[in-house]
Amino acid sequence: MRVLCTSCNSKAIIGKTDRISSAHANLYCSCSDPECGHTFVVNVSFSHTLSPSAKSSSQLVKQLVNAMSPDHRLQLQRELNLL
Ligand SMILES: [Zn+2]
Structure with missing residues (x-):
């Protein structure tokens, strides 16, 4: 700089x-x-974000998965395995 x-x-x-x-x-x-x-x-x-950090988005996904019931987690796992 x-x-x-x-x-x-x-x-x-x-x-x-x-x-x-x-x-x-x-x-x-x-x-x-x-x-x-x-x-x-x-x-x-710091001014503003142009593209969010991949670290914060993967942390968000982890928190969402942790908040799911075990049944929903299994269902999500099956759906992801089909991709
Ligand atoms: Zn000077």
Whole structure:
């Protein structure tokens, strides 16, 4: 990821990353131009999902199967074996 100085548009150097959560981080940046010397913090945040994680959808299926009665589970198993 490239961060530009907000004062002079030169390339900035990311010194430290403060991970607030899996969806948010603060990047402590300093301008690479010694004549500028601007230091600043950039926020990086999760915006939105384009395609859901395969992990969360398989977890959802497991929870649904666990909520089924044993009879329904057997019926589903038979139907899946026919595919
Ligand atoms: Zn600068």
